[in-house]
Amino acid sequence: MGEYLLELRPEVEAFLFHEALLLDDLRFDEWLALFADEARYWMPIAETLDYDQSRVSAEGEWALVEETKAFMAKRLERMKTGMAFAEQPRSRTRHYVSNVLVSVGEGETVIARSNILVFQGRRDRKGEFFAGYRLDSLVRHDSSWLITERRVFLDQRVLPRALSVFL
Amino acid sequence: MATALMNHAEIETDDLHRLVDPARGIVNSRVFNDPEIYQRELTQIFMKTWTYVGHVAQIPNAGDYVTAFIGEDGVIVSRGRGGDINVLLNSCRHRGLAVCSSDRGNARLFRCPYHGWTYGRDGALLGVPKMQEAYHNELDKASHGLVRVPRVEIYRGFIFANWDYGAVSLEDYLGRDMLWYLDIPMVGALGNLVPIGPVMKFRMKANWKLASENFAGDDYHVLSTHGSAFRIGFLPDYDQLADYTANFDHGHGMGDIPKPGRAIENDRGMAQMFGPDAATYVEAFNARVREHLSERQADVHGIGEGNIFPNLSWIKFGCFHAFGLLQWLPKGPDEVEVWQTTFFDSGAPQSVKDYARSQMSQENAAAGIFGQDDGENFERISEVLRGAVCGKQDLHYAMGLGHEDEVKVEGLPGRLGPHYTEANHRNFYRYWLQLMTGREG
Numbered sequence: 287m288g289e290y291l292l293e294l295r296p297e298v299e300a301f302l303f304h305e306a307l308l309l310d311d312l313r314f315d316e317w318l319a320l321f322a323d324e325a326r327y328w329m330p331i332a333e334t335l336d337y338d339q340s341r342v343s344a345e346g347e348w349a350l351v352e353e354t355k356a357f358m359a360k361r362l363e364r365m366k367t368g369m370a371f372a373e374q375p376r377s378r379t380r381h382y383v384s385n386v387l388v389s390v391g392e393g394e395t396v397i398a399r400s401n402i403l404v405f406q407g408r409r410d411r412k413g414e415f416f417a418g419y420r421l422d423s424l425v426r427h428d429s430s431w432l433i434t435e436r437r438v439f440l441d442q443r444v445l446p447r448a449l450s451v452f453l
Numbered sequence: 454m455a456t457a458l459m460n461h462a463e464i465e466t467d468d469l470h471r472l473v474d475p476a477r478g479i480v481n482s483r484v485f486n487d488p489e490i491y492q493r494e495l496t497q498i499f500m501k502t503w504t505y506v507g508h509v510a511q512i513p514n515a516g517d518y519v520t521a522f523i524g525e526d527g528v529i530v531s532r533g534r535g536g537d538i539n540v541l542l543n544s545c546r547h548r549g550l551a552v553c554s555s556d557r558g559n560a561r562l563f564r565c566p567y568h569g570w571t572y573g574r575d576g577a578l579l580g581v582p583k584m585q586e587a588y589h590n591e592l593d594k595a596s597h598g599l600v601r602v603p604r605v606e607i608y609r610g611f612i613f614a615n616w617d618y619g620a621v622s623l624e625d626y627l628g629r630d631m632l633w634y635l636d637i638p639m640v641g642a643l644g645n646l647v648p649i650g651p652v653m654k655f656r657m658k659a660n661w662k663l664a665s666e667n668f669a670g671d672d673y674h675v676l677s678t679h680g681s682a683f684r685i686g687f688l689p690d691y692d693q694l695a696d697y698t699a700n701f702d703h704g705h706g707m708g709d710i711p712k713p714g715r716a717i718e719n720d721r722g723m724a725q726m727f728g729p730d731a732a733t734y735v736e737a738f739n740a741r742v743r744e745h746l747s748e749r750q751a752d753v754h755g756i757g758e759g760n761i762f763p764n765l766s767w768i769k770f771g772c773f774h775a776f777g778l779l780q781w782l783p784k785g786p787d788e789v790e791v792w793q794t795t796f797f798d799s800g801a802p803q804s805v806k807d808y809a810r811s812q813m814s815q816e817n818a819a820a821g822i823f824g825q826d827d828g829e830n831f832e833r834i835s836e837v838l839r840g841a842v843c844g845k846q847d848l849h850y851a852m853g854l855g856h857e858d859e860v861k862v863e864g865l866p867g868r869l870g871p872h873y874t875e876a877n878h879r880n881f882y883r884y885w886l887q888l889m890t891g892r893e894g
């Protein structure tokens with residue numbers, strides 16, 4: 287328990303809840319502004335092994351998502367073309383963020399670990415869930431925070447569908 | 454016609470000929486939704502053709518294994534002590550459950566969880582608990598090993614298996630003409646073309662053939678389906694990238710073949726953005742193709758995408774592009790599980806590797822801006838096929854009908870076609886029909 291920055295937790299939690307709200311309200315431009323310019327977004331592939339299920343793509347191996355803020359911005363630009371058919375019409379999403387724990391990161395950063403459960407409702411279909419946890423690296427920015435790195439570790443070996451939403 | 458079909462317990466050969474008529478450019482939507490047709494595919498298509506089951510680099514040592522599927526049948530691909538590769542049905546001979554439930558690993562034995570029968574790396578039944586008390590020592594172990602897939606062949610490290618004893622060899626099945634193109638990235642690699650991480654897996658609620666026929670050369674969809682990628686400048690103008698399609702015997706097809714000289718020019722342009730390492734790499738890759746294959750293959754340099762019949766698609770543009778293999782595993786008439794493995798040249802400079810790896814995730818993969826829009830469109834097709842009318846309509850596959858032999862380019866093998874044609878689709882369904890009906894031609 288000693289490793290957690292308990293006094294920072296309410297503030298970091300509120301930041302993550304706000305970030306989730308911006309995504310679910312489709313306020314993507316405001317959402318992207320919460321990321322630092324050089325921010326990285328990485329989501330490795332989980333593997334099913336005999337005993338230990340912690341094996342995911344290592345650095346240098348390919349991943350479900352491996353990009354920087356510049357490409358995340360391209361994704362948003364793409365959605366505005368009206369031709370991003372996987373998100374046309376736009377999905378309804380609900381990001382549930384919980385079990386937030388804050389610890390000391392490298393340099394000025396803190397690491398927020400959180401569990402996520404994301405519902406995606408697509409057109410008239412019944413919808414899909416994505417479940418896992420995130421490790422977000424955050425730095426102070428004015429009175430709030432900026433995300434410098436987001437790592438998402440999904441518990442699903444086989445994704446229920448292609449990934450067209452941000453987790 | 455529809456009523457007559459519904460009264461049959463089993464789809465008749467003549468019915469299939471009415472549903473699929475490549476000569477007239479017609480494919481009826483029933484082939485994408487009918488459970489009987491699907492069941493027939495599992496035996497007539499998937500048990501008669503070569504299925505990719507893994508790569509030798511995934512199982513370098515004795516005891517290494519990966520699991521895979523042939524049709525809906527799970528298999529274990531395991532490396533024996535002598536380096537031999539066994540492809541074994543992943544099903545206990547006692548009650549049938551899978552004896553291995555992981556993606557990969559290293560095992561001395563495969564132990565069935567139910568009653569504990571154990572099998573060796575070659576599938577031999579080695580251990581039966583309580584052999585004396587339960588079986589009076591009368592169980593013939595020798596005849597109760599895991600079922601072996603009889604034909605296993607390897608092309609440049611890619612392992613394929615086939616249930617059909619009488620099948621043509623893997624190399625003949627793939628065919629010299631298609632291999633002429635596929636050899637380019639395999640031989641051009643300065644090191645080895647190896648998997649760069651785990652197999653990515655995701656589901657699409659769509660019939661497997663929709664994905665296969667798309668990769669077999671549906672270049673026409675790119676303009677609309679992937680219109681967003683062009684609008685945001687992810688790619689240059691489509692007609693600046695590629696020129697031709699080609700189809701081959703056994704239902705294989707490919708699209709986005711660049712005219713000779715085009716791909717190397719594009720790569721030289723890209724290298725300028727990456728720096729001197731990358732520029733050297735382009736020339737070294739191209740020189741290897743020129744030296745070990747041919748002048749003409751070096752001129753082609755980058756190859757586009759394609760589908761190896763029935764359900765193995767690949768994508769590979771220039772030398773900076775990773776080699777993506779996509780298996781469209783059938784999971785019922787309206788569902789497919791995509792298994793994507795990405796390969797790259799182990800001998801490429803680090804900067805080139807970093808680009809190729811992240812580019813594939815961003816482009817043609819589960820979260821890729823191409824992959825997700827393709828998947829959405831395939832699903833939208835399968836959704837409407839539930840309708841009584843939509844599910845029995847003739848679909849239009851006639852693009853370029855009667856113009857099949859109009860493209861000829863010196864030295865390029867295969868039945869070449871223009872960028873936009875459905876000749877490759879018709880070639881796919883012609884072979885499909887041949888296998889499904891058991892008739893020639």
Ligand code: FES
Nearest residue numbers: 545547548565568
């Ligand atoms: S089912 Fe495998 S040992 Fe009984």
Ligand SMILES: [Fe+2]
Nearest residue numbers: 674678823827
């Ligand atoms: Fe596509």
